[in-house]
Amino acid sequence: MSVQIVIVIILTVIISIISTLAYSVRIVGIRTGRIAVSSAVFSIFALISRTANSIQGPVLSKKIENSIKVGNVESMLYIFRWILGFTTVATIIGALLMPTFIKVLEKAVQSFCVNRSIPKLLLHAFSKSGIEQFKSSVTKPKKENLAQLKCLKMIPKKVILLNTLAFSAVTVGSLSSLYAGCLNPELRTTCSNLSPVITGVATLLMVIFVDPYVSMLTDDVINGECTELQFKRCIIFVVEGLIIGTILAQLLLIPAARVISFIAKIL
Known part of the structure; x- marks a missing residue:
């Protein structure tokens, strides 16, 4: 190496x-x-x-x-x-x-x-x-925090799933554009500038679904409408989603690179 x-x-x-x-x-x-x-x-x-x-x-x-x-x-x-x-x-x-x-x-x-x-x-x-x-x-x-992963009640499953998908796209975005440039050396400059094709989807998911929910939940804790334990449980699941998202990025690398490569050719 x-x-x-x-x-x-x-x-x-x-x-x-x-x-x-x-x-x-x-x-x-x-x-x-x-x-x-x-x-x-x-x-x-x-x-x-x-x-x-x-x-x-x-x-x-x-x-x-x-x-x-x-x-x-x-x-x-x-x-x-x-x-x-x-x-x-x-x-x-x-x-x-x-x-x-x-x-x-x-x-x-x-x-x-x-x-x-x-x-x-x-x-x-x-x-x-x-x-x-x-x-x-x-x-x-603490083991108690890890045990929170077993508690699925009041967990925004859709938000966590979207966050996982968004993070996998963010993780693979720049790498897939660079790999697309490897597949098409003559278009590598164009490919390297097309990473937003992948990361743009992730940005939309984060801005529309994930960030507003976490912000709202933060305000709920401050206003006493939600406990800190519930908030921490949500963050634990979100972080777990990040880990899964990086693993999912391995599967998305080649398909994302091919999408970018295709777009680079038709531009």
Whole structure:
């Protein structure tokens, strides 16, 4: 495995873990009563994810170009499978880290409310007391939380299913467009710009069905119309859907690439 692919996999793991941990923000917002501040503090981690994503794309594209030059395009499918596999592993890691991250983010929000400064928050995070607080926040996932997966009552099955499908499309979108470029080297620029064909469907599902429901449920908890336990149960199922979505992405990779390849040819 080349250095380029190792870099891509490392960046993929970082992006996937942060994407999974993003679902902790609403829980922290409910606990602290500061949803906006929780989102603002989490934006530090989101910035890391965006930076990793901006590096990942060019590195992977360079690998594809080199493979096309040497006539070894077939190996790219194997590489894409590995990337998707590590996405699944990283999503599972992110799910296991959620209890710890919730505590860390909760303390970060409280610290920010006192200092009202991101730079001071970052300095505190790397200070001796900040490191001690992080150590004390390390928490193993509770068996009770995992047991919530058996409780199917009052779970929005359609919303979770749509979220799973949307996440699988998001996961495979850019990779399928790059693989389509491998199948059609002469149209690889067109193919690389057609990833919205796949991710656009996911965006519609998220904007119309998933995000509004989770936002409404968040407000219901704050207004006392829903318990925090019910909300956490919903988030647990959503995160489980993310894991399943990354596995489903393996099945969608080739069909999605063929769809993009077809569209690129008829444009």
